[in-house]
Amino acid sequence: MPPTPDAHAVADAFGLAAPTGPLVPVRHVSSETWRLDTLRGRYFVKRLVFGDWRDQLEKAMAVELRARAAGLPTPLPVAPIDPAWGLAADLGDGCGVLRVHAWLDGAPLAPGTDLSHWYGTTLAALHSLQPAGPQRIDSMWPLWYGVYPPGTWDDWLATGLRQERPWAPLLKERLPLITDLAARIEAAYDEVGDYVLTHRDVVPHNVLMATGGGPVLIDWDGAGPDSATLETAAAVFDHARHTTTGDPDPARIASALATYRDHGGDLRPCGFLLARRLGVHLARCAERIRTSLGRETGGSPDPADADARTARQLAALPEFSSLLLDWSRRMG
Template identity: 45%
Template sequence: MAVCAAFGLPEHTGPLTPIAGSAEETWRLDTAAGSFLVKRPAAQPRRLPDLAIAISVENRAAAAGVPVPRQLRPVTGRGPLADLGDGHGLVRAYEWLEGGPPADGDDVSAWLGTVLAILHRPEPDGDGGGGGDGGGGEAEPSQDWYGVQPLAAWLELVERGETGGHDWAPSLRKRLTLIGELTDRVVAAFAACGDPVLTHRDLLPRNVLMAGTTGPVLIDWDTAGPDCATLEAAHALFVFCEGPDGLPRRDRLSKGLAAYHENGGILRPSPFPLARRLGLRLALLAERARVALGIQQAPEAARAAAAARVARDADALPASSDRLLSLSPLFTSGH
């Protein structure tokens, strides 16, 4: 098998087994030397420069003590990427870790605050990142990462929905003014960002693996890149501390904030610390509309499910956005 040869592994003991639910092509590989995860990062070769930055961020984080999966190195070449010669792009390989995301009873808030602080420490040269394999680069966050799109794009979705007779179109049209106002808030928070860093950028529970006795491990670094430290920290702490009522558990939030501050993290003043959380909700609403319209390809069942959610999410937007705005003062250094 080509992947075994590329990474200097003994012959496989079974086929490459696809892993369901991954956004990228990902497999489990079993060999006489153990099991490994093999993945092909998406959108090659266009994303290769971004991937080089992501690899650099991951290596820097690992060197600083962030728990990450052990990478395998190809027999030839520089860095962790291997060309299998199949014409489908480069692959990476990691040691396989058993486990799953944190359960509701797993309080990882202090761990998260520590990891965030490590990720947000400036490099000695002050560029916010770099070093490691494959290059680096200056931290230049983009508002695209915050789900920002012009109001004209929303209007096009509404008009296509109306033309197609979709039940959700009136609800979405009703919220266009609010969507424009909320987008302006997200853009303003992003523009006020004064702490650009190179970081993980996708700190969600699904990207934390509770790996037995080793504790939490941060996985899926392929989208690592430039972001705003304060906005990433507020978003991650909110998501990991969120309770079943949609509100942050105050005890967990306090522990997470304390760990962040104790390890050097600084939450800068922001007009809207939870801007990324709101931006992602707007982005998800737009994505569901695109799926429902068939603009974004998906199975028929997924299209039906998306259509059912658009009106519900649009109708809930005033209350959900007000909640995020009211909770933002919790995510300050003075809390």
């Protein structure tokens, strides 16, 4: 793990007042994040270890700024004095670049909270910002749809069997199903054709209930081209499952989709409306396989944990895919 950035260096890079102490770690998922307290306010600091993702991240920053300018509920970004690129500053420590936002006091979205109207209006506003143009996918697309080049899953399986990974026999059993589902996912994406530049990760854990305000959509680093229809269906379905029981709430789905349409959203006909939601399931499984094999360190740095989570997701795949196919018919 890289060392924690120096608070004074961060403040200087972003033109902030003097810090009152060192950076304080906050929730860490796939990126390191901290709280920075200064004499004139509090800020959220995030490290981006971008590798081959610089182009996509820079474009995501542009989507974020466009959304904020249009009045969507987003955190306030802080521009660096001397940008390395986009809204990122390089401290010269060789540990990636940093982003800063004004701090938002608030709480995660609690299960049971009904934000159907907010989901409908926010997604409709997002999808009116900008068409994707000729770039209907980018290199981040597999992270949302779980579709990989031919032979990729076979390679992971062969390596997993050689390394005697506990999930490998289950992957061998599930491989025909994965191949079939990936083809259906890709066909659905080709079918709808309504590609826009959007957030791409409108899920409950990216909705912050700001103190004294309404819901705020956070974490725009994955923004890019997507299908408006498939993103809407996936986001609304996840919201409908964010209940105390975990079962989809049909009333939430109906309300959110009606609000989406009422505010100008166009939910196009599709044979597999929840293709994107299934793609996320496959993509997370692939991420954990790569972690288990030592090919990726982000998100789940513990290979043993990745082994267990991979096995659970592969085991759940037949039932979960059937659930999504059934709800696709009901939502359509």
